[in-house]
C-alpha cells in the first residue's frame with residue numbers, strides 16, 4: 104500500500120527496550136511503575152526518556168506494584184492516558200486492583216513481561232502470571248518478538264480507548280526470550296503514532312470539579328449484576344471492533360494483527376497453537392517439516408482476551424489433530440489454561456478434531472525445535488487413529 | 502481562620518442523606534476538614550464506614566469528585582490523581598491557574614494497618630495532598646475488629662475480653678510519629694470536639710506545598726459503646742485525659758495545641774465507654790488500669806518534651 108507510514112531507520116533493541124520505545128512515541132500523561140525482573144529495563148529506559156526530557160510524561164515511582172496499579176486507577180480516572188508495566192509477582196501483587204481497573208472501565212495499557220510465579224522463585228519465562236489474570240477483565244495480547252511488542256502496544260492504546268470498549272490492555276512478551284534478546288526494530292515516526300492513537304478523552308473525569316462524579320461506589324444486589332453484564336458487553340464489543348482497528352493499523356503501519364495468525368495452515372492436517380516467542384520457534388520447525396512433505400501448520404494467537412472462539416473453530420475444524428502448547432499449568436488435572444478454553448470452544452463445532460495438550464517451558468525451560476517435532480510426531484499418531492490416548496503431556500521435563 | 506458563622510455558610514461537600522450512624526465521629530471530622538478550604542477538592546476514600554455509607558449506588562452524598570478504589574490504597578490512588586492533574590496542567594489540557602486540593606480519607610484500619618505502605622510511599626514521594634486518618638480505633642465497618650490503633654484493654658470482636666482476657670493486650674501504634682518521620686511539611690493530631698483547632702489544622706494542611714497528614718480521633722459510639730449523643734464528650738475526654746494530645750508539627754517543629762488546665766485521670770475516659778467495662782466490673786482490674794495510666798503519662802511527657810513544654 105502506497106500510503107503506509109514510513110518506518111524509521113532500524114535500531115537494535117531488546118523486547119523491553121522496544122516496549123520503552125513504544126511508550127516514548129505514545130507519550131502517556133502518567134506512568135506509575137515498580138521494577139521487577141525481567142520487566143525492569145522497560146521502567147529504566149522509560150525513566151531515562153523522562154529524565155532526558157524526551158517525553159513530558161509524569162512518572163510515579165511507587166513503592167509497590169499494588170500501588171502502581173492503584174495510582175494508575177487514580178490517574179486514568181482523572182482523564183490522563185496512563186501506563187505501567189510488570190511481571191510475575193508484581194502482577195500477582197496487583198491482582199486486586201486489576202479487577203478494579205477493568206470494572207471502572209479505565210483503559211490503562213500495561214506491558215507484561217511473562218515470568219514464572221513463585222514458589223520456587225524463578226525469574227524466567229512462563230505464562231503462569233498473565234494466564235492467572237485472564238479473567239480479570241483485561242484485553243490480553245501476546246507478542247512473538249520485539250517488533251510485535253512495539254506495534255501491539257500502539258494498537259493496544261487504540262483498542263482499549265475505543266469509546267464503546269474502555270477496557271485496560273495487557274501486552275505480553277516472553278521474559279528474557281523476548282525481553283532481553285536484541286533484535287532489529289523498525290520504529291515508527293512519533294507523528295504517525297500520535298495520529299493513529301489520537302488524543303485521550305474520557306466521558307467523566309475526577310478532575311472535572313464542576314461536574315462532580317463518584318467513582319467506585321458501593322454497588323449491591325440491585326445493580327452489581329447489571330454493571331458486570333455491561334462490562335462483559337464491553338468485552339464483546341472489543342471482539343467486534345478489533346478487526347476494524349487492526350485493518351486501520353495495517354493500512355497505516357503495514358502489519359496485520361488479526362485475532363489469529365495462521366501459518367502454513369492452508370492444507371495443514373495437524374497444527375499446534377502457540378503464544379509468544381514459541382510461535383517463532385514453531386514457524387521454523389514447521390518450515391523444516393514442510394520440506395519433508397509433512398502437512399503441518401501453526402495457529403498463533405495474537406489475542407487471548409477477547410477470546411477468539413469463532414476464529415479458532417474455523418481454523419481448527421478441518422484438521423485431523425490439534426496440539427495446544429501451554430506454557431502454564433492450571434493444576435486442574437485437565438491440562439493448561441489454553442487447552443481448557445480451546446477445547447471448550449471446539450465443543451460447539453460441527454467438526455471436532457482430536458485435541459491434546461502439551462505443557463512446556465515452565466520456569467524458562469527451553470522450547471526447542473526438537474520438542475515441537477516431537478509434538479507433531481505425536482499428533483501424527485493421533486491423526487492416524489483419530490483418538491487422543493493421552494490428553495495432557497508434559498514435554499521437556501525430566 | 503473564619504469564624505463559625507462564616508464557616509457555616511460554606512457549601513456542604515459531604516451532604517446529608519448519607520447512611521453513617523447518628524453520632525458518627527467520622528462524618529463530623531470530614532465536614533470540619535472540608536470546611537477549611539474554599540478551593541475545589543478531589544476526595545479519595547479507603548474502603549470502610551465512610552465510603553460504604555456515603556456512596557450506595559445509585560446515590561452519592563459527595564458534592565465533589567470522589568473516588569474509592571480499595572481498602573489499602575487510597576494514598577496511592579490520590580497520588581495518581583494528583584499526578585494526573587500536574588501532567589494535564591503541563592500538557593495544557595487543564596489551565597495552569599486551576600487550583601484543586603487533593604484529599605484522602607482512611608479509617609485507622611486503612612491507614613495504621615493495611616494501608617500503611619501506600620501512605621508511606623505517597624508521603625515519601627512528596628505528592629501535594631492531605632491525608633486524613635479518621636481514627637475510630639478499630640475496623641468498624643466489618644464489626645469492631647481490633648486494629649493497630651485500638652487502645653490496650655479495649656474489647657473488640659477479634660480481641661474480646663473474656664474469662665482469660667482483658668481485651669487487646671498491646672498498646673496502640675503511634676502513627677502520627679510515623680508520619681512525622683517522613684519529614685513532611687505538616688502533620689497534626691486533632692479531634693472533633695476541638696473543632697476550631699481541627700479546622701485551623703486542616704487549613705494549614707491544605708496550604709502547605711507537599712504532603713500533609715492529619716490524625717483525627719473520631720469516636721464511634723457503636724464500637725466504643727457509649728450513647729450516640731456523647732460523641733463530642735468522649736472526644737473531649739480523650740484530650741483532657743491526655744490520651745490524645747493535640748499537637749502539630751510544622752516542618753519538623755512541634756507545637757502543642759492544647760494543654761488541659763487539669764489533666765484528668767484516664768479512668769474518666771475509660772469509664773465513659775462500654776468497651777472498657779470489664780476493667781471495672783465485676784472486679785476492678787487495677788493493675789491493668791495502672792499500666793494504661795502509666796503509658797498515657799509516658800506518651801504525654803514525650804509529646805510535651807517534643808513541644809518544648811516538659812515540666
Ligand SMILES: Cc1ncc(C[n+]2csc(CCOP(=O)(O)OP(=O)(O)O)c2C)c(N)n1
Pocket residue numbers: 547548549550551572573607608609610611612637639640641642643648
Ligand atoms: C484487602 C481487604 N481486606 C479486608 C477487607 C474487609 N474490610 C473492609 S472495611 C474493613 C475495615 C475498615 O476499618 P477502618 O479502616 O478502621 O475503617 P472504619 O470501618 O472503621 O471506618 C475491612 C477489614 C477489604 N475490603 N479489603
